[in-house]
Amino acid sequence: MRWIKLYRYEMELVHPFRTHAGIVRMREGILVQVVDEHNREGWGEGVAFTTPFYTHETVQSSWDMLTEHFIPVLKQWNIQHPTDIARHLTIFQGNQMAKAAMEAAVWDLYAKQQQKSLSKLIGGTKGEIAAGVVLGLQDDIEKLLPLYKEAGYRRFKLKVQKGKERNRLELASRYVPTDELMFDGNGAYDEQDMDHLLSLDDLGLMMIEQPFRPGDYYLHAQLQKRMKTPICLDESIESYNDADQALRFQSCQVINIKIGRVGGMTEAIRIHHLCASKGVPVWCGGMLETGISRAHNIALASLSNFTIPGDISASNRYWHKDVIVPEVQLIKGMIHVPHRNGIGYDVNKAFLSTITTDVYFHEFK
Numbered sequence: 001m002r003w004i005k006l007y008r009y010e011m012e013l014v015h016p017f018r019t020h021a022g023i024v025r026m027r028e029g030i031l032v033q034v035v036d037e038h039n040r041e042g043w044g045e046g047v048a049f050t051t052p053f054y055t056h057e058t059v060q061s062s063w064d065m066l067t068e069h070f071i072p073v074l075k076q077w078n079i080q081h082p083t084d085i086a087r088h089l090t091i092f093q094g095n096q097m098a099k100a101a102m103e104a105a106v107w108d109l110y111a112k113q114q115q116k117s118l119s120k121l122i123g124g125t126k127g128e129i130a131a132g133v134v135l136g137l138q139d140d141i142e143k144l145l146p147l148y149k150e151a152g153y154r155r156f157k158l159k160v161q162k163g164k165e166r167n168r169l170e171l172a173s174r175y176v177p178t179d180e181l182m183f184d185g186n187g188a189y190d191e192q193d194m195d196h197l198l199s200l201d202d203l204g205l206m207m208i209e210q211p212f213r214p215g216d217y218y219l220h221a222q223l224q225k226r227m228k229t230p231i232c233l234d235e236s237i238e239s240y241n242d243a244d245q246a247l248r249f250q251s252c253q254v255i256n257i258k259i260g261r262v263g264g265m266t267e268a269i270r271i272h273h274l275c276a277s278k279g280v281p282v283w284c285g286g287m288l289e290t291g292i293s294r295a296h297n298i299a300l301a302s303l304s305n306f307t308i309p310g311d312i313s314a315s316n317r318y319w320h321k322d323v324i325v326p327e328v329q330l331i332k333g334m335i336h337v338p339h340r341n342g343i344g345y346d347v348n349k350a351f352l353s354t355i356t357t358d359v360y361f362h363e364f365k
Helices: 059-074 082-091 096-113 141-151 165-172 191-198 217-226 240-248 265-278 291-301 349-355
Strands: 003-019 022-035 041-046 128-130 132-135 155-159 181-184 207-209 231-233 254-257 282-284 334-336 356-363
Touching: 003 059, 003 349, 022 059, 022 096, 041 059, 041 096, 041 291, 059 096, 059 356, 082 096, 082 265, 096 265, 096 291, 132 141, 141 155, 141 165, 155 165, 165 181, 191 217, 217 231, 217 240, 240 265, 254 265, 265 282, 265 291, 282 291, 349 356
Parallel strands: 132 155, 155 181, 181 207, 207 231, 231 254, 254 282
Antiparallel strands: 003 022, 003 356, 022 041, 128 334
């Protein structure tokens, strides 16, 4: 690498996105650009949020880790392959999203250097992937679900309020089949809610995502033993070891893999392979990210064991204008996996300049 540049950005969502923790109207994040001696570019994205409501990381903490710790030591390492980034960064604890941001840019650059699409480079086998969609608490189910169903989305995830899930889910089931419907618990439940969760088993949902706190494999295992509805883990899985523990304890029947949450593409691929070897299906989660991270997700979801539609919606689901060209499009419920080198999309630098709020530049000499 010749140099690396960070862009801190702010983009307005098409619709405010409400979860149990609050409302997101403006998405703040970090884009990472790496350039080699032949001016080939690689792009990645830091997907932490402004506040630590999803994990402990924030945009500011990711920025600080990248600028003060990760980037300054890069020149000390002999990077021959993107997996070397993941291996060297193990000397730092946590900060998975900051690690994933830097590694993603290197994966894109390396794929371009090898003149391969990122999908083919990591072993992807699919030419297109099925898309799912998420509805926040403020979203009008009766208005939006028919539109999303008509657009071809294959899986529908609802944000819910504890104790009010049934009404929202039964309303949604008027428009989409229950085996395409799920809800996200976001870790809001505890042991006292066990019977309440069990009472929802009769709905025949596709899955319930992360009902208990992150890392609580015991309660998830107890619920899964008593419930036919598959339990999916999200926030609990920050590494290969976490996924291994969850499967050993039989805490779930499905795992949601997010590149940012697990520390990068290298770890995401390892988790995919582990789950495939155990016959456990996976799907690719989303983080209200720009098209750069979405492109990495598309490549990841082209792996064979991503059998459940992920949170890889069209660009216009969230953005008035995306930072990539062409934007991600949904065609009859499917998203095309690019064949071009790298992530397969170009960055609209003119537009990026209009949303950038801060820049960091480091040249490797």
